[in-house]
Every structure is written in C-alpha cells, then in structure tokens.
Amino acid sequence: MSDLANEPSTQRTEPAAPPERAPSSPAAHRKPGKPALSEGKKAERKLGLLLCAPAAIIMVLVTAYPIIYAVWLSLQRYDLRFPGEQQFAGLTNYAAVLTSSYWWSAFLVTVIITVISVAIEFVLGLALALIMHRTIVARGLTRTVVLIPYGIVTVVAAFSWQFAWTPDKGYLAALLPEGAAPLTDQVAALAIIILAEVWKTTPFMALLLMAGLALVPDDLLKAAQVDGAGAWQRLTKIILPMMKPAILVALLFRTLDAFRVFDNIYILTQGSNGTGSVSMLGYDNLFKAFNLGIGSAISVLIFIAVAVIAFLFIKIFGAAAPGSDEGKR
Amino acid sequence: MGQPPGGRAHGPDRTRAGRRRTWAAAGAALLSSAAIAGCSSGAxxxxxxxxxxxxxxxxxxxxxxxxxxxxxxxxxxxxxxxxxxxxxxxxxxxxxxxxxxxxxxxxxxxxxxxxxxxxxxxxxxxxxxxxxxxxxxxxxxxxxxxxxxxxxxxAAPLNTNTQILWYRKDLAPTPPKTWDEMISMSEALQQKGLPSYIEVQGAQYEGLSVWFNTMINSAGGQIVDENGTVLIGQEPSRGAAEKAATIMQRVAASPASDPSLSVAKENDGRLAMEAGTAAFQINYPFVYASINTPPPDGGGGGTFIDDQGRPAGTDTGKKVIDEFAWAPYPSVTPGTPAKPTIxxxxxxxxxxxxxxxxxxxxxxxxxxxxxxxxxxxxxxxxxxxxxxxxxxxxxxxxxxxxxxxxxxxDASVRPKTPAYQSISIVLSDLLNPPAQINPQAVVGEMADQVVRAENSEGLVP
CATH class of the missing domain: 3.40.190.10 (Periplasmic binding protein-like II)
Structure with missing residues (x-):
C-alpha cells in the first residue's frame, strides 16, 4: 500500500480528527520507547515548531474563541430583547432544548436527510469514481464535467431547484399532476432537499473514492480475472476491501457535512412543514427569536453530535484519521 | 483640503524610483480623498x-x-x-x-x-x-x-394598513356580515358549482397569526396584555380563542374551501380572486390597485367570467373587476364589528x-x-x-x-410584548394547517407555549 492517508487530507480538514493515534500497523520502530533524538534533530524539530507556531496560534484564536464563547453563552439566560435580565443559568437552556419536541423533530429530520443522502451519494459516487477511473479518452474533460455541481454555489443551486419545483413556474413542477406543490408537503419537500444535496455533493464523494481506487493494484485485478472472478466479485472482494479506508473517510466527511445541512433547506422551504434541520432550528432561535442562550445551546449540541459521529466512525469502523500514519510503511 | 499631495509627482522622471514615488503619491491621494469623503459628514x-x-x-x-x-x-x-x-x-x-x-x-x-x-x-x-x-x-x-x-x-406612525372583505357581487349580492354567514354562502355556491373559495392567509407565517389575532379580538379576547400577562389560557380569552380557532378550522375544512389554503399568503388570495375562483377574500387594499393594473404588474381586471360567474376561457365581455366589491371585515359575533389587526x-x-x-x-x-x-x-x-x-x-x-x-x-393591535416575534412563530406553527386545528386542544397548547415564549425560555420552531 502506498501513502493512502495523504490523499484525503488534501481535501478538507475537519476539526474532529484526533491528531495522535498510535499506529497499529507494522511500524514497530516508531513506538513510544524510541531512541533519543540527536542534537541536530532536536534543533530541527524546535525550529519546525517555531515555524508552525504563528499559524497554529491564529487557528486557535479564530476557532477556539468562538467555540468557548458559544459554550459560555449557552450557559446564560441571554436574550437580546431583555438585556437587563442576562444572568448565569447553568444547564437550563440545555434542558429546555432537550425537552422540546421541536428539537427532537428537527433531529429526526436531520438524521433522515443525513442517512438517505449519504447512502445515495455513496452508491452514485462509487459509480462515478469507477467511470472516472476507467475513462481513457477525454479524461480531464470527464472529471471536470463531473465536478461542475460541486463548483456551483449551494445557495444558487438551491434557488434554481426552488424555481424548478414551484408550480406554474418550474419545469420540474410541470411534470407533476396539476395543482401539486411538492415543496409544501413534508415528505415531498424532504425528498427534494435530499435530491438537491445528492446532486450537489456526489462529485465530492466521487473524488474521495477515486483517490481510494488509485490504490487498487491493476495486477491484482488481472490475477483475479484470470482466476475466473466476475466483475461483481472483483468489486466486492477486491476493490471495496482495499478501498475501505478511503470509503470510511469519504463517508465520515459527508456524514459530518450532511448533519449540518442548512443552505438547501433555508432556500427551499425555510424549514416549514416539518422540514427544518437542527441547524435551521439554531438559526431561527438565534436570529429570529434573538435568544442567544437557547440558540447557543443548540449550536453546542450540534457540535457535540458531530463530534460523536466522528468518534463513532473512527472508533467503531476504524476510519483512518486524515494525516495519521496508518497505511504508511 | 486643497491640492492633493499627489499633484507634485507627475514629472518626466521615468526611473523605477520615480515610478515607485508616483504609486506612493497616488496612494496618498486616494487616502486623502477618502478622508475628505469621510469627514464631510461630521465637520x-x-x-x-x-x-x-x-x-x-x-x-x-x-x-x-x-x-x-x-x-x-x-x-x-x-x-x-x-x-x-x-x-x-x-x-x-x-x-x-x-x-x-x-x-x-x-x-x-x-x-x-x-x-x-x-x-x-x-x-x-x-x-x-x-x-x-x-x-x-x-x-x-x-x-x-x-x-x-x-x-x-x-415612534411616529407613518403608514398604516388594514384588511377588509373583498367579494364578488354577482356571487354574493349582499356581502356576508359574519364568518358563519360567509361560510354558509361559500358552501351554497360550491353546491351550485360556482366559484366558492374564501381566500385568507392560512400559510405558516405572520399572516396566520394576524388572522388569529383579529378573530380572538373580535370575539372579545386577548392573547397577552401589555404587562406580559398571558391571558389566552383563562376566561374570557380562552373562550374567545376557542371560538376563533373553531371558525378558522371550519373555513379551511369546508368542502368549499381552497385546497391550497394552508400555504396561501396575501398574494395567493389576490391571484385566486383575479383568476375567478374565489368568491370572498380577506385582504389589504393593495388588491384593489392590483386588479386595476394591467399585466404583468397587476391582474388587468381579472379573467373573463360567464353569466353564472364561472371563469371563462373566452372573451365574454365581462371580467372579474366588473363584479369586484368590498365590505367591512366580517364579524365573529353578530352585531359586534370585527376588530381587524392593524x-x-x-x-x-x-x-x-x-x-x-x-x-x-x-x-x-x-x-x-x-x-x-x-x-x-x-x-x-x-x-x-x-x-x-x-x-x-x-x-x-x-x-x-x-x-x-x-x-x-375598530382596529386591534397585535400583542404589545417584546416577545411578540416568538409568540407569533409558535402561534402560526400551532395553527397550521388550519383544517387540522383541534380548537380545545390547541388553545391549551397555545397558552403553554406563549408563556414560555414570554419568558424567553422555550424554543421557537
């Protein structure tokens, strides 16, 4: 295996990845009890840390401050409309959120959108990746075309979906029976939101999976073919197992993204008719109700949910954290 | 501030240093002109x-x-x-x-x-x-x-706005005085196969809260008073709220109602009237200006209608506008004028x-x-x-x-409380879709949610 872990790490950096995880693979000489470094190495390492420090400090300031501030806000009774009544409220905001049916219905909607859209994206993304991988003619063109939806601003795409599904105006609504207004019905609207998500992010999934495909040696596939393995068997017995780390990373990224779905819902339905995600709920409580305490509690809960998803993926499914040493020789 | 400092630098000097100086001077000129623009407001x-x-x-x-x-x-x-x-x-x-x-x-x-x-x-x-x-x-x-x-x-009031009843005088020779009357007229029209819709704001947004506020006030109730006391849970406001919710439910669930009432806003009502499918509409005065405005900005007099009042595809010489009329907002209690929300x-x-x-x-x-x-x-x-x-x-x-x-x-105002936005959001959430309102249950839930909104404790959906 070559350096697989480097491929996905060029795509995106999610905050949830724990940086140091003891490699379980054969890299025995790099275990904790390694020999002391030479003087030169030490100085080099120190210089390296110094050079990284400015970037690291800025990152911490830019990301840590808002997170800490949000946690602090979530423990306050703080409503912009009642500035005189700001006070420490402990966990009451969390209690209010977690006992509210609005939170749980939004949570359910979010989980539905996440699971269905990621599942469809995975299947389509894998198909696209196989096509892009196998294309011989006009390779660059194919890859560019496939990536177009990912390059379009989500809000712009969402607006065009909205017009397309608006009765009397849209070309897609015209395909439906007279009088149908799909964006006003919960199930139909959720289906449209999922469609918009899938259309938009399948290319991203395909790109990550294609990086994984590059790791499957052609010799192995040829050998299997000679032994009489069919296309399906080669896919399930060789390609997918060898791609497993890349698949898990792709699924992890997409799940984290999908869980925070906001733009498409905001444009398509504004969360009406039971289509609001947890991010919409947070937005409405922060920017319509001006309730910073409750809104921040929702944000923190979303952050925790995302962290739990990442943790589960890494611990249970064994996804390699981007940048970790797994897969290196 | 006189000559910009950049004025001196434009000599024949074309060396690199000279060019650099020109850039610097241009920058300085830009900055000083920005400063001029900036201070014009103050000094x-x-x-x-x-x-x-x-x-x-x-x-x-x-x-x-x-x-x-x-x-x-x-x-x-x-x-x-x-x-x-x-x-x-x-x-x-x-x-x-x-x-x-x-x-x-x-x-x-x-x-x-x-x-x-x-x-x-x-x-x-x-x-x-x-x-x-x-x-x-x-x-x-x-x-x-x-x-x-x-x-x-x-604040100083600049504009105001209010709703009245707009109706078709060919379909309703005398305008309905109460909601009960309007609902039975609409159902009678539907049985005759004539345009019967009552257009009102039933979508889940502020307009639905306005409808409810008008209805509860017309029935003699109030949601919250100015001191932030929630009244909707106790008599007489509780009874008024149940009455209001009952009428709203009947309008939406009637066989004569517009099937898309649960997503209808002001403009949808206007369009239904102009298209000849509505007999009644509760709306703001802009609908009058609109029906008199030629397309595409307005309705251009509405569609053609036949002798019976049904929308016609051909030129019958008669349009919706020929039968378009207005009357006071229908009341909830006969004899007591309605209190339309301002x-x-x-x-x-x-x-x-x-x-x-x-x-x-x-x-x-x-x-x-x-x-x-x-x-x-x-x-x-x-x-x-x-x-x-x-x-x-x-x-x-x-x-x-x-x-x-x-x-x-006769106007009523919406609850005068800092938490009004949250209250409105929970009200429109509980009242939509209007056809599925359970009047007794919804009022209890409203009282509960409005108290939480008033204390900024609860969530808004």
Missing amino acids: VGPPVLNFYTPADAATQYGEAAADCTTQANGRYTIVPQTLPKGADDQRLQLARRLVAGDTAVDIMGIDVTWTAEFATAGWITRLPEDVAAQVTQGTLAGPLETATFKGALW GGLNLAVSTTSLHPALAYEAVQCLRSRENQLRNATDAGVPPTLEALYGDPSFQQEYPAWQAIKESLD
Whole structure:
C-alpha cells in the first residue's frame, strides 16, 4: 500500500480528527520507547515548531474563541430583547432544548436527510469514481464535467431547484399532476432537499473514492480475472476491501457535512412543514427569536453530535484519521 | 483640503524610483480623498441622518428624504438606506447594527409589531413630550396605539394598513356580515358549482397569526396584555380563542374551501380572486390597485367570467373587476364589528444616533401630509393622518376608503410584548394547517407555549 492517508487530507480538514493515534500497523520502530533524538534533530524539530507556531496560534484564536464563547453563552439566560435580565443559568437552556419536541423533530429530520443522502451519494459516487477511473479518452474533460455541481454555489443551486419545483413556474413542477406543490408537503419537500444535496455533493464523494481506487493494484485485478472472478466479485472482494479506508473517510466527511445541512433547506422551504434541520432550528432561535442562550445551546449540541459521529466512525469502523500514519510503511 | 499631495509627482522622471514615488503619491491621494469623503459628514457639510427603510416603497421614502433635506435648508441631510424586502431580514439587520452600537443609524422605519421589542431592548428612544404631542395631533388612534408601549410614545406612525372583505357581487349580492354567514354562502355556491373559495392567509407565517389575532379580538379576547400577562389560557380569552380557532378550522375544512389554503399568503388570495375562483377574500387594499393594473404588474381586471360567474376561457365581455366589491371585515359575533389587526410602519429614532434632536425634526417632516399622501397614492399604503381620509385625491385613489377607515377605527393591535416575534412563530406553527386545528386542544397548547415564549425560555420552531 502506498501513502493512502495523504490523499484525503488534501481535501478538507475537519476539526474532529484526533491528531495522535498510535499506529497499529507494522511500524514497530516508531513506538513510544524510541531512541533519543540527536542534537541536530532536536534543533530541527524546535525550529519546525517555531515555524508552525504563528499559524497554529491564529487557528486557535479564530476557532477556539468562538467555540468557548458559544459554550459560555449557552450557559446564560441571554436574550437580546431583555438585556437587563442576562444572568448565569447553568444547564437550563440545555434542558429546555432537550425537552422540546421541536428539537427532537428537527433531529429526526436531520438524521433522515443525513442517512438517505449519504447512502445515495455513496452508491452514485462509487459509480462515478469507477467511470472516472476507467475513462481513457477525454479524461480531464470527464472529471471536470463531473465536478461542475460541486463548483456551483449551494445557495444558487438551491434557488434554481426552488424555481424548478414551484408550480406554474418550474419545469420540474410541470411534470407533476396539476395543482401539486411538492415543496409544501413534508415528505415531498424532504425528498427534494435530499435530491438537491445528492446532486450537489456526489462529485465530492466521487473524488474521495477515486483517490481510494488509485490504490487498487491493476495486477491484482488481472490475477483475479484470470482466476475466473466476475466483475461483481472483483468489486466486492477486491476493490471495496482495499478501498475501505478511503470509503470510511469519504463517508465520515459527508456524514459530518450532511448533519449540518442548512443552505438547501433555508432556500427551499425555510424549514416549514416539518422540514427544518437542527441547524435551521439554531438559526431561527438565534436570529429570529434573538435568544442567544437557547440558540447557543443548540449550536453546542450540534457540535457535540458531530463530534460523536466522528468518534463513532473512527472508533467503531476504524476510519483512518486524515494525516495519521496508518497505511504508511 | 486643497491640492492633493499627489499633484507634485507627475514629472518626466521615468526611473523605477520615480515610478515607485508616483504609486506612493497616488496612494496618498486616494487616502486623502477618502478622508475628505469621510469627514464631510461630521465637520464639513450638514449632519447626515441615515434613514433605514424597508425595500417596499423605498422610492417614495427616498423622495420624501430628498424633499425634507431641501426643506431643512442645510441643517441636516437625510440619506435613505434601503433594508431587505422581508420583515424578518429587516429586523435582523437593524438589530445587528443597534446591538453593535452603530452610530450611523438615526431614523428607522419599524414594523408596528417591533415597538415593544425595540423599546425594551433599548434600541429606540422615547419621543420627547413636545414631539409626542405634535405627532399625536391629527393622527388616527389605532396607529398611535401601535407606537405606544408602557404609557409612552416610542415612534411616529407613518403608514398604516388594514384588511377588509373583498367579494364578488354577482356571487354574493349582499356581502356576508359574519364568518358563519360567509361560510354558509361559500358552501351554497360550491353546491351550485360556482366559484366558492374564501381566500385568507392560512400559510405558516405572520399572516396566520394576524388572522388569529383579529378573530380572538373580535370575539372579545386577548392573547397577552401589555404587562406580559398571558391571558389566552383563562376566561374570557380562552373562550374567545376557542371560538376563533373553531371558525378558522371550519373555513379551511369546508368542502368549499381552497385546497391550497394552508400555504396561501396575501398574494395567493389576490391571484385566486383575479383568476375567478374565489368568491370572498380577506385582504389589504393593495388588491384593489392590483386588479386595476394591467399585466404583468397587476391582474388587468381579472379573467373573463360567464353569466353564472364561472371563469371563462373566452372573451365574454365581462371580467372579474366588473363584479369586484368590498365590505367591512366580517364579524365573529353578530352585531359586534370585527376588530381587524392593524399593520403599517412607524418611524423611530435610535438610541445610537448622534443627532437625536435633528432626527425628531426629520421624522416629523418625513410623515408630513404631502409625504403620506405620496406614499398612499404611489406606494399603496394608507396614511395615518386622519385628515387625509377626507382628501379628494386620496379618496379617488382609494374608492374603498370608507371601509378602510371604519376598519382602522375598530382596529386591534397585535400583542404589545417584546416577545411578540416568538409568540407569533409558535402561534402560526400551532395553527397550521388550519383544517387540522383541534380548537380545545390547541388553545391549551397555545397558552403553554406563549408563556414560555414570554419568558424567553422555550424554543421557537
């Protein structure tokens, strides 16, 4: 295996990845009890840390401050409309959120959108990746075309979906029976939101999976073919197992993204008719109700949910954290 | 500030250093011109008053601002700033600026429902007594009520708005006086196969809360009082709320109702009327202007209708507009006039303004008789000065002026509480879709949710 872990790490950096995880693979000489470094190495390492420090400090300031501030806000009774009544409220905001049916219905909607859209994206993304991988003619063109939806601003795409599904105006609504207004019905609207998500992010999934495909040696596939393995068997017995780390990373990224779905819902339905995600709920409580305490509690809960998803993926499914040493020789 | 410092550098010197000097000088010139622009507001010209208005009717507000600037004769300049079209977006932008202490917000056009919220949050100032006295003079009581909170006047009413009943006189020779009457008339029309829809705002948004507020007030109830006491859970408001919810449910669940009532907003009602499918519509006066405006901006008189009143595909020589009429808002209790919810825009002065005294002066100019008349005739928003309702040029533009005036005289205001936005959101959530309202259950739940919204404890959906 070559350096697989480097491929996905060029795509995106999610905050949830724990940086140091003891490699379980054969890299025995790099275990904790390694020999002391030479003087030169030490100085080099120190210089390296110094050079990284400015970037690291800025990152911490830019990301840590808002997170800490949000946690602090979530423990306050703080409503912009009642500035005189700001006070420490402990966990009451969390209690209010977690006992509210609005939170749980939004949570359910979010989980539905996440699971269905990621599942469809995975299947389509894998198909696209196989096509892009196998294309011989006009390779660059194919890859560019496939990536177009990912390059379009989500809000712009969402607006065009909205017009397309608006009765009397849209070309897609015209395909439906007279009088149908799909964006006003919960199930139909959720289906449209999922469609918009899938259309938009399948290319991203395909790109990550294609990086994984590059790791499957052609010799192995040829050998299997000679032994009489069919296309399906080669896919399930060789390609997918060898791609497993890349698949898990792709699924992890997409799940984290999908869980925070906001733009498409905001444009398509504004969360009406039971289509609001947890991010919409947070937005409405922060920017319509001006309730910073409750809104921040929702944000923190979303952050925790995302962290739990990442943790589960890494611990249970064994996804390699981007940048970790797994897969290196 | 005289010659820009860059003036010296344009010699024949074409060396690299010379070029660099030219760039530096150009930069300096740019900076100093920016400085000139920057200080013109403070030191040089007259003080600038920024006037934040909604995007709708922004042209008319801009014209008023220009006229008032001229009339101020160099004492102040009003610069109009246009906010988004949606009320939520306007409110959010203003709140962000005011919370951050932006001194460049002087005068704001605020929705009538924001008075309590902005006042409690300390974003707008109480009008000084002399200004308040002048504003009160000649202004309709209903609009003034929307700008009053805890006994003080916080804003000056600029425009108002109210709903009346618009109907088809071929389908209903005498307009219904009550909701019960209207529902049975609509069902009778449906049985005869004639246009029967009652168009009203049933979508999950502010318009649905307005409908409920009108109904509960007409039935003699109230949601919350000015001290923040939630009344909807106890008699007599509880009974009134159940009555209101029952009628709303019947309108929506009737076989004669518009199937898309649960997503209908003001404009959908207008369109259904113009398309000839509606017999009745509860709406604002803009529908009259619209049906008289040629397409694509308006309905162009509506569609053709046949002898029976059904929409016709061919030229029958008769259009919806020939049968278009208006009447007072139907009442809930026979004999007691309805109390339609009042809308509109008030002018408030921010607490962050550097020139409050001038801003109060400008506010009075912006809501002068001439400017209100212009808003009424060009932008379609009824004025708040009582005298204008007797003005022939206003009456010509608003043939329904009498019904509008009556509606304003009986008006009810939406709950005057800083938590109104949250209350409205939970109300419209609980009442949508209107056909599925369970009157007894919903009122109990409303009482519960409104108390939480009032204490800013609960979530909004």
